Amino acid sequence: VGCDRSKNLVDICGEKHFEAFVCDALSVPMRSSSCDACISIAVIHHFSTVERRLATIRELARLLRPGGTALIYVWAMEQEYKNQKSKYLKEKNGSKAKEKEINTGTAQRPLTDQVAGSSSQDSGCSDHLINDLKDEGCDARPVGADSRLPVHTNRTSFQSQDLLVPWHLKGGTKKKEENVDTVLVPAGSKESQELSPVFHRYYHVFCEGELEAACRSLSCVRVQKSYYDQGNWCVVLEKL
Numbered sequence: 001v002g003c004d005r006s007k008n009l010v011d012i013c014g015e016k017h018f019e020a021f022v023c024d025a026l027s028v029p030m031r032s033s034s035c036d037a038c039i040s041i042a043v044i045h046h047f048s049t050v051e052r053r054l055a056t057i058r059e060l061a062r063l064l065r066p067g068g069t070a071l072i073y074v075w076a077m078e079q080e081y082k083n084q085k086s087k088y089l090k091e092k093n094g095s096k097a098k099e100k101e102i103n104t105g106t107a108q109r110p111l112t113d114q115v116a117g118s119s120s121q122d123s124g125c126s127d128h129l130i131n132d133l134k135d136e137g138c139d140a141r142p143v144g145a146d147s148r149l150p151v152h153t154n155r156t157s158f159q160s161q162d163l164l165v166p167w168h169l170k171g172g173t174k175k176k177e178e179n180v181d182t183v184l185v186p187a188g189s190k191e192s193q194e195l196s197p198v199f200h201r202y203y204h205v206f207c208e209g210e211l212e213a214a215c216r217s218l219s220c221v222r223v224q225k226s227y228y229d230q231g232n233w234c235v236v237l238e239k240l
Contacts, residue, residue, distance in 0.1 A: 004022065038064060042074070042075065054217065070221075149162060152203075211233045
């Protein structure tokens with residue numbers, strides 16, 4: 001059973017006769033302890049606070065039966081790891097683009113993950129987690145509310161943990177085999193050269209040890225494995 005925030009993507013699953021429904025990863029309408037396994041691929045890095053990222057992992061754990069496992073993938077800050085460039089960097093065509101920053105009215109340095117009205121439990125957990133990440137060498141310092149997010153240049157190394165990635169809305173050039181009216185394609189790709197408009201998607205790219213530290217902060221799960229895979233940090237966890 002699959003779920004997604006996007007109704008259009010869920011509709012595609014229905015057309016292919018897969019079971020899927022629209023929901024929020026922070027609140028999945030399924031019974032607790034009802035799943036043998038869960039996967040979360042390229043989801044958690046779209047949440048802008050420590051509390052929400054942690055709550056998403058906690059929600060995955062809630063769905064798992066005791067002994068069940070979950071696999072989590074998030075985008076890595078380190079796109080070059082152990083002297084190897086990720087597929088994301090290798091796929092860049094032409095000369096190396098220069099990283100540019102555009103004034104978008106939202107943040108220049110990594111956001112701290114403080115949420116107005118969050119519970120004292122979440123805040124305490126957040127502070128504890130931020131301190132753990134500092135020990136791991138992660139920059140998670142607070143910034144002012146008026147700071148701005150950089151806009152990422154596609155197929156280049158990340159210059160900030162919190163950023164906007166430009167995506168082009170594909171419209172008017174739909175191929176016959178496509179079943180949807182709009183498709184997002186990354187800026188810099190061949191398809192994007194003749195497409196518009198551009199949308200900016202928020203990402204928090206994870207530094208080494210950050211995802212694992214978040215998982216280890218939850219007493220209901222045990223980290224079985226933590227590894228790097230083609231520009232992603234990945235964790236396999238077990239429900240206790």
